[in-house]
Amino acid sequence: MDRFEKAYRDPIPRPPRRRRNALTGNAVFTGALFLATMALATDAIDPDALKRLVVQDCGSCHGLTLKGGLGPDLRPETIEHYDVEVLRDVILDGIPDTPMPPWRPLMSEAEAEWVARYLLSPEDMQ
Numbered sequence: 001m002d003r004f005e006k007a008y009r010d011p012i013p014r015p016p017r018r019r020r021n022a023l024t025g026n027a028v029f030t031g032a033l034f035l036a037t038m039a040l041a042t043d044a045i046d047p048d049a050l051k052r053l054v055v056q057d058c059g060s061c062h063g064l065t066l067k068g069g070l071g072p073d074l075r076p077e078t079i080e081h082y083d084v085e086v087l088r089d090v091i092l093d094g095i096p097d098t099p100m101p102p103w104r105p106l107m108s109e110a111e112a113e114w115v116a117r118y119l120l121s122p123e124d125m126q
Protein backbone atom coordinates (compact mmCIF):
# COMPACT_ATOMS: atom_id res chain seq x y z
CA MET A 1 0.00 0.00 0.00
CA ASP A 2 1.57 3.32 -0.99
CA ARG A 3 0.62 6.77 0.16
CA PHE A 4 -1.64 7.47 -2.83
CA GLU A 5 -3.91 4.49 -2.26
CA LYS A 6 -4.23 5.29 1.42
CA ALA A 7 -4.72 9.01 1.01
CA TYR A 8 -7.36 8.80 -1.68
CA ARG A 9 -9.55 6.53 0.41
CA ASP A 10 -8.95 8.45 3.62
CA PRO A 11 -8.62 12.11 2.64
CA ILE A 12 -8.18 13.42 6.19
CA PRO A 13 -4.57 12.77 7.12
CA ARG A 14 -4.34 11.43 10.64
CA PRO A 15 -1.05 11.63 12.49
CA PRO A 16 0.28 8.25 13.56
CA ARG A 17 -0.45 7.52 17.19
CA ARG A 18 2.69 8.05 19.17
CA ARG A 19 3.40 6.85 22.67
CA ARG A 20 5.66 9.21 24.55
CA ASN A 21 7.34 9.30 27.88
CA ALA A 22 8.94 12.27 29.56
CA LEU A 23 12.53 11.30 28.81
CA THR A 24 12.49 10.25 25.16
CA GLY A 25 9.30 11.89 23.86
CA ASN A 26 10.90 15.07 22.66
CA ALA A 27 13.83 13.34 20.98
CA VAL A 28 11.49 10.93 19.19
CA PHE A 29 9.35 13.82 17.99
CA THR A 30 12.35 15.82 16.75
CA GLY A 31 13.61 12.75 14.88
CA ALA A 32 10.25 12.18 13.22
CA LEU A 33 10.05 15.82 12.19
CA PHE A 34 13.53 15.63 10.69
CA LEU A 35 12.63 12.53 8.66
CA ALA A 36 9.41 14.11 7.42
CA THR A 37 11.30 17.23 6.33
CA MET A 38 13.84 15.11 4.48
CA ALA A 39 11.10 13.20 2.68
CA LEU A 40 9.49 16.45 1.50
CA ALA A 41 12.78 18.05 0.53
CA THR A 42 13.82 15.28 -1.85
CA ASP A 43 10.38 15.33 -3.59
CA ALA A 44 11.37 12.13 -5.36
CA ILE A 45 9.29 10.73 -8.19
CA ASP A 46 8.33 7.09 -7.59
CA PRO A 47 7.37 5.83 -11.08
CA ASP A 48 6.00 2.51 -9.82
CA ALA A 49 3.71 4.20 -7.30
CA LEU A 50 2.51 6.68 -9.94
CA LYS A 51 1.83 3.89 -12.45
CA ARG A 52 -0.22 2.07 -9.80
CA LEU A 53 -2.09 5.30 -9.10
CA VAL A 54 -2.95 5.71 -12.80
CA VAL A 55 -4.33 2.17 -13.06
CA GLN A 56 -6.10 2.00 -9.72
CA ASP A 57 -7.28 5.55 -9.08
CA CYS A 58 -7.51 7.18 -12.50
CA GLY A 59 -8.60 3.77 -13.85
CA SER A 60 -11.50 3.58 -11.42
CA CYS A 61 -13.22 6.32 -13.43
CA HIS A 62 -11.39 6.33 -16.76
CA GLY A 63 -11.39 2.52 -17.12
CA LEU A 64 -8.62 0.10 -16.18
CA THR A 65 -7.14 0.40 -19.67
CA LEU A 66 -7.98 4.14 -19.72
CA LYS A 67 -10.38 3.64 -22.65
CA GLY A 68 -13.00 5.58 -20.78
CA GLY A 69 -15.76 4.86 -18.30
CA LEU A 70 -17.35 7.53 -16.13
CA GLY A 71 -14.42 9.71 -17.26
CA PRO A 72 -13.32 10.00 -20.88
CA ASP A 73 -10.75 7.98 -22.83
CA LEU A 74 -7.21 8.94 -21.71
CA ARG A 75 -5.21 6.87 -24.20
CA PRO A 76 -2.32 8.66 -25.95
CA GLU A 77 -4.03 8.80 -29.34
CA THR A 78 -7.09 10.45 -27.77
CA ILE A 79 -5.29 13.10 -25.72
CA GLU A 80 -2.32 13.84 -27.99
CA HIS A 81 -3.68 17.31 -28.80
CA TYR A 82 -3.19 18.40 -25.17
CA ASP A 83 0.05 20.00 -23.98
CA VAL A 84 1.75 18.44 -20.96
CA GLU A 85 1.04 21.63 -18.99
CA VAL A 86 -2.70 21.49 -19.69
CA LEU A 87 -2.93 17.87 -18.61
CA ARG A 88 -0.82 18.58 -15.53
CA ASP A 89 -3.16 21.41 -14.49
CA VAL A 90 -6.29 19.33 -15.09
CA ILE A 91 -4.80 16.61 -12.90
CA LEU A 92 -3.82 19.08 -10.16
CA ASP A 93 -7.02 21.13 -10.14
CA GLY A 94 -9.64 18.70 -11.45
CA ILE A 95 -12.60 19.90 -13.52
CA PRO A 96 -15.06 21.87 -11.38
CA ASP A 97 -18.68 20.69 -11.33
CA THR A 98 -17.70 17.28 -12.71
CA PRO A 99 -16.60 14.10 -10.91
CA MET A 100 -12.96 14.78 -12.01
CA PRO A 101 -11.32 15.50 -8.65
CA PRO A 102 -8.31 17.73 -7.94
CA TRP A 103 -5.19 15.71 -7.11
CA ARG A 104 -3.21 18.63 -5.70
CA PRO A 105 -3.71 17.48 -2.09
CA LEU A 106 -2.19 14.12 -2.99
CA MET A 107 0.63 14.83 -5.40
CA SER A 108 3.27 17.41 -6.18
CA GLU A 109 3.35 19.42 -9.43
CA ALA A 110 6.34 17.31 -10.52
CA GLU A 111 4.36 14.12 -9.92
CA ALA A 112 1.33 15.45 -11.83
CA GLU A 113 3.61 16.40 -14.71
CA TRP A 114 5.10 12.89 -14.66
CA VAL A 115 1.59 11.40 -14.86
CA ALA A 116 0.72 13.78 -17.74
CA ARG A 117 3.85 12.69 -19.67
CA TYR A 118 3.10 9.06 -18.85
CA LEU A 119 -0.44 9.35 -20.23
CA LEU A 120 0.83 11.01 -23.43
CA SER A 121 3.70 8.62 -23.98
CA PRO A 122 3.79 5.59 -21.66
CA GLU A 123 6.63 3.88 -23.51
CA ASP A 124 8.96 6.83 -22.83
CA MET A 125 8.30 6.77 -19.08
CA GLN A 126 9.31 3.24 -18.13
Ligand code: HEC
Pocket (backbone or CB within 6 Å): 053, 054, 057, 058, 059, 060, 061, 062, 070, 071, 072, 074, 079, 087, 090, 091, 095, 098, 099, 100, 101, 103, 115
Ligand atom coordinates in the same frame (compact mmCIF):
# COMPACT_ATOMS: atom_id res chain seq x y z
C1 HEC B 1 -14.06 10.13 -9.56
C2 HEC B 1 -13.83 9.86 -10.96
C3 HEC B 1 -12.52 10.29 -11.58
C4 HEC B 1 -11.24 10.02 -11.16
C5 HEC B 1 -10.83 9.21 -9.93
C6 HEC B 1 -10.35 10.62 -12.13
N1 HEC B 1 -11.06 11.26 -13.10
FE1 HEC B 1 -10.29 12.30 -14.65
N2 HEC B 1 -12.17 12.82 -15.25
C7 HEC B 1 -13.34 12.35 -14.68
C8 HEC B 1 -14.47 12.88 -15.42
C9 HEC B 1 -15.94 12.59 -15.15
C10 HEC B 1 -13.92 13.69 -16.45
C11 HEC B 1 -14.70 14.49 -17.52
C12 HEC B 1 -15.12 15.79 -16.89
C13 HEC B 1 -15.90 16.62 -17.91
O1 HEC B 1 -17.11 16.41 -17.99
O2 HEC B 1 -15.25 17.42 -18.60
C14 HEC B 1 -12.48 13.62 -16.31
C15 HEC B 1 -11.60 14.29 -17.14
C16 HEC B 1 -10.22 14.12 -17.12
C17 HEC B 1 -9.30 14.70 -18.07
C18 HEC B 1 -9.66 15.61 -19.25
C19 HEC B 1 -9.89 14.71 -20.42
C20 HEC B 1 -10.41 15.44 -21.63
O3 HEC B 1 -10.30 14.87 -22.74
O4 HEC B 1 -10.94 16.55 -21.49
C21 HEC B 1 -8.06 14.26 -17.75
C22 HEC B 1 -6.76 14.58 -18.46
C23 HEC B 1 -8.20 13.42 -16.59
N3 HEC B 1 -9.53 13.35 -16.23
C24 HEC B 1 -7.16 12.76 -15.99
C25 HEC B 1 -7.27 12.02 -14.82
C26 HEC B 1 -6.15 11.43 -14.14
C27 HEC B 1 -4.70 11.49 -14.62
C28 HEC B 1 -6.65 10.82 -13.02
C29 HEC B 1 -5.86 10.11 -11.94
C30 HEC B 1 -4.80 10.89 -11.32
C31 HEC B 1 -8.10 11.02 -13.02
N4 HEC B 1 -8.42 11.75 -14.12
C32 HEC B 1 -8.97 10.53 -12.07
C33 HEC B 1 -13.45 11.52 -13.58
C34 HEC B 1 -12.39 11.07 -12.81
